[in-house]
Amino acid sequence: MKKISVEYLLYFLLVFLSIFNDSYFSRWFGYFGRPILSVFLPVLVIVALVLGIKFKIDKTARTLLKLLALLAAINFFSDTIYMILSDSGRIGNDYIVVKSINSLIAFLYIPVYYILLYTLMEKIPKRKICIPFIIAFFFLFFVLIVELATVPTAWPIFHYNNSGSFDTSRYYSRVRLTTTEASLTVPMIITYGVITLWHYKHENNKIMVIVSSLLLVCFAITSTARTFIVFFAIVLVFSLGKYLIKRKRTGRGYVLFGGVLLSLPVAVIVGVLYVYTEIFTKYLGSLAIRVTSLIAGIVHMLIYPFGMGNSVSVLTMQNILENVVDWFATNSFSSLWNYWDVRQVLLNPESISTYGILTYGIYWGMVGIVLLYIAFVRIYKQYKISFNYSPVVGVVFWGYVGIMTLTVPMDNCFSFWAFLVFISILSREGTERTCDTTQKHIPSRKI
Numbered sequence: 023m024k025k026i027s028v029e030y031l032l033y034f035l036l037v038f039l040s041i042f043n044d045s046y047f048s049r050w051f052g053y054f055g056r057p058i059l060s061v062f063l064p065v066l067v068i069v070a071l072v073l074g075i076k077f078k079i080d081k082t083a084r085t086l087l088k089l090l091a092l093l094a095a096i097n098f099f100s101d102t103i104y105m106i107l108s109d110s111g112r113i114g115n116d117y118i119v120v121k122s123i124n125s126l127i128a129f130l131y132i133p134v135y136y137i138l139l140y141t142l143m144e145k146i147p148k149r150k151i152c153i154p155f156i157i158a159f160f161f162l163f164f165v166l167i168v169e170l171a172t173v174p175t176a177w178p179i180f181h182y183n184n185s186g187s188f189d190t191s192r193y194y195s196r197v198r199l200t201t202t203e204a205s206l207t208v209p210m211i212i213t214y215g216v217i218t219l220w221h222y223k224h225e226n227n228k229i230m231v232i233v234s235s236l237l238l239v240c241f242a243i244t245s246t247a248r249t250f251i252v253f254f255a256i257v258l259v260f261s262l263g264k265y266l267i268k269r270k271r272t273g274r275g276y277v278l279f280g281g282v283l284l285s286l287p288v289a290v291i292v293g294v295l296y297v298y299t300e301i302f303t304k305y306l307g308s309l310a311i312r313v314t315s316l317i318a319g320i321v322h323m324l325i326y327p328f329g330m331g332n333s334v335s336v337l338t339m340q341n342i343l344e345n346v347v348d349w350f351a352t353n354s355f356s357s358l359w360n361y362w363d364v365r366q367v368l369l370n371p372e373s374i375s376t377y378g379i380l381t382y383g384i385y386w387g388m389v390g391i392v393l394l395y396i397a398f399v400r401i402y403k404q405y406k407i408s409f410n411y412s413p414v415v416g417v418v419f420w421g422y423v424g425i426m427t428l429t430v431p432m433d434n435c436f437s438f439w440a441f442l443v444f445i446s447i448l449s450r451e452g453t454e455r456t457c458d459t460t461q462k463h464i465p466s467r468k469i
Contacts, residue, residue, distance in 0.1 A: 028069070029070075029073065029075065029142055029145055030142075030146060030150065032066050032069060032142055033139070033143065033146055034153075034154045035062065035066060036059075036066060036135070036440075037139070037154035037158060037440060038157065038158050038161075039058050039059050040057070040059060040210075040436035040437045041158050041161070041199070041200050041210050041214070042057065042180065042200050043056050043057045043058075043200065043201040043202060043206055043434065044056055044181045044182060044200065044201055044202045045057065045058040045060075046182050047060065054127075054128050054434075056202060057436060059131075059135070059436055060131065060434070063131060063134065063135060066138065067138060070138060070141075070142075075141060075142075076141070077137050077138065077141050078140055078141045078144060080140060080446060081400060082136065082397045082400070082401060082442065082446060083136050083137045083140065085393055085396070085397040086132055086397075087133050088393060089129075089386060089390050089393060089394065090126065090129055090130060090133060092386050092389065092390055092393075093125075093129060093331070093332070093386050093390070094126055096328065096329045096330070096331045096386055096387070097122040097126065097331040097332055097333065098122075099331075100330050100331035100334040100335075101118050101119060101122055101331060101334065103334075105118065113333055113334070113336055113337060114336070116333070118333045118334075121332060121333045122332050122333045125332035125333075125385075128434070129433060131433075132433065132439060135439055136439050136442070139439070139440060140443045140446065140447070143443055144447060151444075152218070152220070152221035155213070155217040155218055155221070155440075156214075156217075156218045156221060158210075159214035159215055159217075159234075159237070160218075160237075162199055162211070162214060162241075163237050163240070163241075165177065165180075165199050165200060166197065166199060166240070166241065166244060169197060169198075169199065170197070170244060173195060173197075174195045177200070180200045181198075181202070197244055204245070205429060205430060207245065207250070208245075208250040208253070208429075208430060209425070209426070209430055209435050209438045209441075210437045211238070211241045211250060212250075212253075212418065212422050212425075212437075212441070213437040213438065213440055213441040214437070215234070215237070215238045215241065216418055216441070217441070217444055218234050219231065219234045219235065219238070220412075220415065222234055242254040250425075253421050253422075253424075253425060256417070256421060257414065257417055257418055257421060311377075312377045314346050315343070315381060316378060316380065316381055317346050318339060318342045318343040318345075318346045318381075319339070319377075319381030319382075319384050320380065320381070320383070321345075321346065322335070322338060322339055322383070322384045323380075323383030323384060323387060323388060323391070325338075325342070326338060326384070326387065327389075328387040328388075328389065329383065329385050329386040329387030329390065330384060330385070332385055335384045335385055338384075377428075377430075377431060378426065378428045378430060378431070378432075379391070379394065379426050379427045380427050380428065382432060398423055401442060401445055401449065402419055404446070405419070405445050405446075405448065405449040408448060408450075410448045415445075419445065422438070426438055
């Protein structure tokens with residue numbers, strides 16, 4: 023019994039600590055040290071090994087390990103060729119081998135986290151699976167309430183500046199919860215909000231379903247991450263449409279359902295216009311960096327289909343990014359935003375980073391992107407044929423993947439992988455593994 027309690031504590035920490043992405047450890051480890059799990063995950067793995075836990079590796083975990091091996095091979099060949107041709111072991115201020123090893127270690131955390139969480143979630147009694155997600159979700163809402171009352175200096179204890187001290191001097195006017203910036207709140211809200219709603223819906227707890235839904239609406243209203251607003255609107259319209267389909271035999275149902283269908287493109291168009299209007303007027307530099315980085319990443323993947331690794335890609339990406347910026351500057355887009363921030367990035371090539379899964383093609387090429395999306399398709403297919411399948415959650419799944427594809431960095435985003443583990447467990451177990459609070463099976467109600 024004691025061993026089970028320790029296993030559950032490990033599971034709880036894996037889920038709950040995923041929400042903290044601006045930790046004190048960034049003082050020593052930089053970007054890699056921002057998620058607090060970057061430091062605690064090795065400790066949790068060691069504890070699991072001491073407990074004698076046998077790790078379960080499913081097909082998705084195997085894909086992640088293949089991507090790690092592919093990335094290591096590309097790094098080795100590209101770094102070797104660069105050092106031979108340039109007769110130098112450095113790129114900018116970084117040693118090329120050290121940079122590649124650090125990047126591989128950072129990516130290693132993804133399959134390690136996935137495997138450990140999958141192993142523990144499979145062992146956890148089904149009545150306890152969702153508890154850490156629910157606690158984290160309500161904790162995030164508490165953080166949101168306090169943050170709205172204390173912006174722009176909210177929660178300095180959760181944010182640290184470059185010197186490693188509490189970030190009391192830097193003003194941040196957007197809702198960022200326990201992360202470094204607003205865009206990183208999107209994966210957390212989706213993961214913990216959807217799983218919480220799933221739990222109460224499956225329990226048939228109507229009051230808590232309403233409460234959870236209202237909290238999600240509050241997150242959507244107060245969020246300054248525009249991708250989440252569009253995502254929430256699409257899922258909401260789809261949910262209403264599905265709900266009304268069951269009542270389409272009545273005249274009122276036909277009218278309401280037709281209105282929902284007509285409102286879908288309108289919601290998307292208005293949402294997109296609102297997003298870009300707000301960003302163009304308030305966050306020009308951020309949007310410029312993201313758009314140019316995304317386009318440059320796609321172009322880089324087309325030119326170098328096998329990738330250039332974590333180190334050499336800094337140089338190749340810089341050249342392509344310069345051309346993309348020059349193209350924007352010579353077209354009508356130059357009147358929409360200022361590319362000063364992008365120019366500053368070009369002056370410091372070590373700071374060039376990726377935004378979204380798609381731009382990781384600069385590291386491992388098209389092969390890595392294809393392998394990853396094959397894994398996503400496989401997870402969805404397994405989930406779709408399971409007893410627990412819900413069309414709304416299916417839309418959430420692909421909407422979530424879409425957000426991760428275009429806007430959110432994949433590394434250090436542990437909440438996304440926690441969501442995939444949860445869906446994988448539901449898919450594999452079918453009717454046996456659900457989030458109900460009783461040992462007796464209750465047929466799942468599709469959302």
